[in-house]
Amino acid sequence: xxxxxxxxxxxxxxxxxxxxxxxxxxxxxxxxxxxxxxxxxxxxxxxxxxxxxxxxxxxxxxxxxxxxxxxxxxxxxxxxxxxxxxxxxxxxxxxxxxxxxxxxxxxxxxxxxxxxxxxxxxxxxxxxxxxxxxxxxxxxxxxxxxxxxxxxxxxxxxxxxxxxxxxxxxxxxxxxxxxxxxxxxxxxxxxxxxxxxxxxxxxxxxxxxxxxxxxxxxxxxxxxxxxxxxxxxxxxxxxxxxxxxxxxxxxxxxxxxxxxxxxxxxxxxxxxxxxxxxxxxxx
Amino acid sequence: xxxxxxxxxxxxxxxxxxxxxxxxxxxxxxxxxxxxxxxxxxxxxxxxxxxxxxxxxxxxxxxxxxxxxxxxxxxxxxxxxxxxxxxxxxxxxxxxxxxxxxxxxxxxxxxxxxxxxxxxxxxxxxxxxxxxxxxxxxxxxxxxxxxxxxxxxxxx
Numbered sequence: 001x002x003x004x005x006x007x008x009x010x011x012x013x014x015x016x017x018x019x020x021x022x023x024x025x026x027x028x029x030x031x032x033x034x035x036x037x038x039x040x041x042x043x044x045x046x047x048x049x050x051x052x053x054x055x056x057x058x059x060x061x062x063x064x065x066x067x068x069x070x071x072x073x074x075x076x077x078x079x080x081x082x083x084x085x086x087x088x089x090x091x092x093x094x095x096x097x098x099x100x101x102x103x104x105x106x107x108x109x110x111x112x113x114x115x116x117x118x119x120x121x122x123x124x125x126x127x128x129x130x131x132x133x134x135x136x137x138x139x140x141x142x143x144x145x146x147x148x149x150x151x152x153x154x155x156x157x158x159x160x161x162x163x164x165x166x167x168x169x170x171x172x173x174x175x176x177x178x179x180x181x182x183x184x185x186x187x188x189x190x191x192x193x194x195x196x197x198x199x200x201x202x203x204x205x206x207x208x209x210x211x212x213x214x215x216x217x218x219x220x221x222x223x224x225x226x227x228x229x230x231x232x233x234x235x236x237x238x239x240x241x242x243x244x245x246x247x248x249x250x251x252x253x254x255x256x257x258x259x260x261x262x263x264x265x266x267x268x269x270x271x272x273x274x275x276x277x278x279x280x281x282x283x
Numbered sequence: 284x285x286x287x288x289x290x291x292x293x294x295x296x297x298x299x300x301x302x303x304x305x306x307x308x309x310x311x312x313x314x315x316x317x318x319x320x321x322x323x324x325x326x327x328x329x330x331x332x333x334x335x336x337x338x339x340x341x342x343x344x345x346x347x348x349x350x351x352x353x354x355x356x357x358x359x360x361x362x363x364x365x366x367x368x369x370x371x372x373x374x375x376x377x378x379x380x381x382x383x384x385x386x387x388x389x390x391x392x393x394x395x396x397x398x399x400x401x402x403x404x405x406x407x408x409x410x411x412x413x414x415x416x417x418x419x420x421x422x423x424x425x426x427x428x429x430x431x432x433x434x435x436x437x438x439x
Contacts, residue, residue, distance in 0.1 A: 125433035155433040182428045184355045186345065189383055192355040194424045201360065216432040222423075 014249050017055045017100025020076060022093045029159050032126060033091050034067065034079045037101065043073035044101075047108035048133035049240060049268040053248045054078065055100030056093075060086040063245035063263070065130035066104060071140055076101065079129035079161065105248040107268045109134040110238060114210040118146040120202065120232070122223050124153050124195055124215020128161045130240055130267075131214050135169070142174055149176045149202045153195025153219070156181050157188045176202060195219060196226045206231030212268075214240040221278065224271055237271040239278075288313045288389055295336055297364050297413055305406045312395040317387050318342075324365070324380040331368035331376045332394045337361060340386025345379040353379065357421070367414050369393025 024036035035054075046052075046066050055061040062084075068077030082091045093099065111134045119138055123131050138145055150169060154160050160179065170177035178198045180191040191198070195215070209232050213220045220239050227237055243255035243262040250264030258277035260266065266274075289310045292298050298309065316335070318324060324335070324342065335342075337359055344357040356378065359365050368376050370393070400407030 153433075155431070159433065180358070182431070182433065185351065186343070186353045186355060186381070188355065191341075191358045191360070192343065193357050194427045196427070197424055201362075218427065218430055218432050222427060 014102065015247070017053070017061075017102050019098045020101045022095055022097045022099065023075070024095060025091070025093055028079060028161055031083065032079060032081050032161060034077060035090065035093065035099075037076040037078070037099070039074070039076055039101075044076045044104075045073045046070055046104035046133075048111050048137050049109040049130055050104035050106050051130070051245070051248075051263075051267060052076070052078065052101050052103030052105065053245070054080075054086075054090065055102070056086055056089050057100060059089045061100070061102075061246075062086045062090075063105075063248065065240075065267075067129040067132045069136040069140075070133045071136065079126065079132075081126050102248055105245075105263055107266055109212050109240075109268055110210060110270075111137040111212075115141070115144040116146070116208075117236075118149070118204040118209040120149045120151065120199075120204055120209050120211040120227070122151045122195060122199075122211065122213045122215070122227075124219040124223075125155065125159065126161060127213075127215035127219075127240070128152055131212060132162065134212060139169075139175070146208065147176065147204045148174065149204050150178070151195055151198040151202060152177070152179045153198075153215070154179075154181050155183070157184055157190070178202060194222070196222050199223070199226045199230055207233070209236060211237045212240075213237065217241075217278075224278075234272050234275070235270055238268055239271055239274065240267045241269060241274065242267060288315065291338075291389065292336075296362065297336060297417075301409060305403075305409060308399050308403070308406055309391065309396065312392040312399070314390050314392075315387070316390040318382040318385070320382055320384055322382045324382060325376045326379050327376055329376050331366065331374045332392070333390050334364065334366035334369050334393055335388040335390050337363050337365060338387045338389065340382065340388070341384040342386055343381050343383050345381055347379065353381075357424075358383070364414075364417055366393075367418065369397070370410070370414060 020037040023038050026034045028034055048070050051063050051065045053061050054064050064078045064080055067079040080087050082088045121131050169175050180193050180195055180198055184192050211227050211232050213223050224237055241262050243257055245263040246252045246254040248263045250261040255262040287310050293306055339361050342359045343355045345353045345355050347353050
């Protein structure tokens with residue numbers, strides 16, 4: 001797995017935020033919004049699955065996955081759930097405001113390394129945001145992959161993230177998209193049930209599939225089990241972990257999870273690398 | 284010669300592996316059926332005298348609440364088995380089943396099967412094993428959803 005450059009040569013720049021200008025704030029769902037940021041002149045490049053530390057001056061800093069297209073470096077995109085002091089304050093940012101950005105940090109989804117395979121992407125809730133760069137990459141190089149499947153579960157139909165985009169992906173002939181919600185009124189004509197129920201309905205060759213999963217840990221646990229039951233080898237299953245990342249470079253220890261630092265060794269792991277601590281209650 | 288539903292039933296994962304004698308008993312209680320979108324297959328409280336193997340289509344299981352109206356609690360689609368209340372006293376449906384998309388299914392006469400299970404306990408055991416597996420996976424799904432895992436619980 002590729003690591004960011006800061007792993008081997010930690011410099012002060014890893015700890016000093018750069019100023020990015022807000023160009024647009026888009027509301028996605030009732031508690032989720034997307035920040036569009038203009039990088040400094042040299043642009044910003046990242047790999048799908050990596051995250052940044054976003055600093056709202058005077059309020060605080062939070063780790064947020066990058067949710068934009070890795071193929072463009074002129075706009076940095078973050079989708080954020082407004083659940084705490086910092087993320088709520090960021091929601092109030094306006095066009096022209098500036099925030100501090102450190103990153104990108106962490107490991108990435110094996111999108112480029114999975115060429116020639118079928119791809120199964122399983123997202124739960126806001127877990128679609130860190131997976132979207134991977135989807136962009138795969139669709140930009142569509143001819144290099146076998147079947148591409150997106151299985152997406154949310155709480156209600158109103159919580160579907162990037163709804164228009166999901167509908168566009170669903171309309172493609174070269175991508176299978178299945179969406180399910182946990183609960184709904186009768187006006188919803190789609191599927192109701194947990195995201196794992198979609199696995200057996202999807203079409204892919206398990207032995208030649210690379211699976212990328214992001215969502216709440218409980219959801220990922222059951223998804224891994226069901227994918228494996230279907231025949232996907234464990235070493236071809238990748239998950240994205242989330243912990244309390246603070247420094248982003250493995251110094252402070254806030255995100256330590258057993259022997260691993262999520263900010264530096266993760267957040268994306270091949271499942272066998274994290275299997276033992278995945279179900280350990282003490283960690 | 285009239286074709287029976289035996290070849291279709293024998294290939295379905297739910298009945299795969301049943302011996303020929305039991306498969307014939309079940310086929311004797313089976314019929315092809317079609318439901319249009321919007322049609323109600325059964326309602327809560329009605330007598331549960333059938334179950335269905337969905338060949339193609341989509342059916343939503345709903346529960347009516349006085350405040351929120353009907354709420355969808357599960358969606359069943361191609362290959363899924365709909366209904367087990369025919370097997371458990373008092374043999375009444377616990378939810379509504381409403382067709383979301385044109386659905387083709389095989390209906391199995393639950394009353395007829397209950398009698399056959401009483402007469403042939405091996406058949407009863409085979410069916411109970413298969414339904415237990417469905418009940419188990421639906422219970423697991425329900426428990427996961429009870430956790431409300433997508434709710435906001437982080438404080439950043």
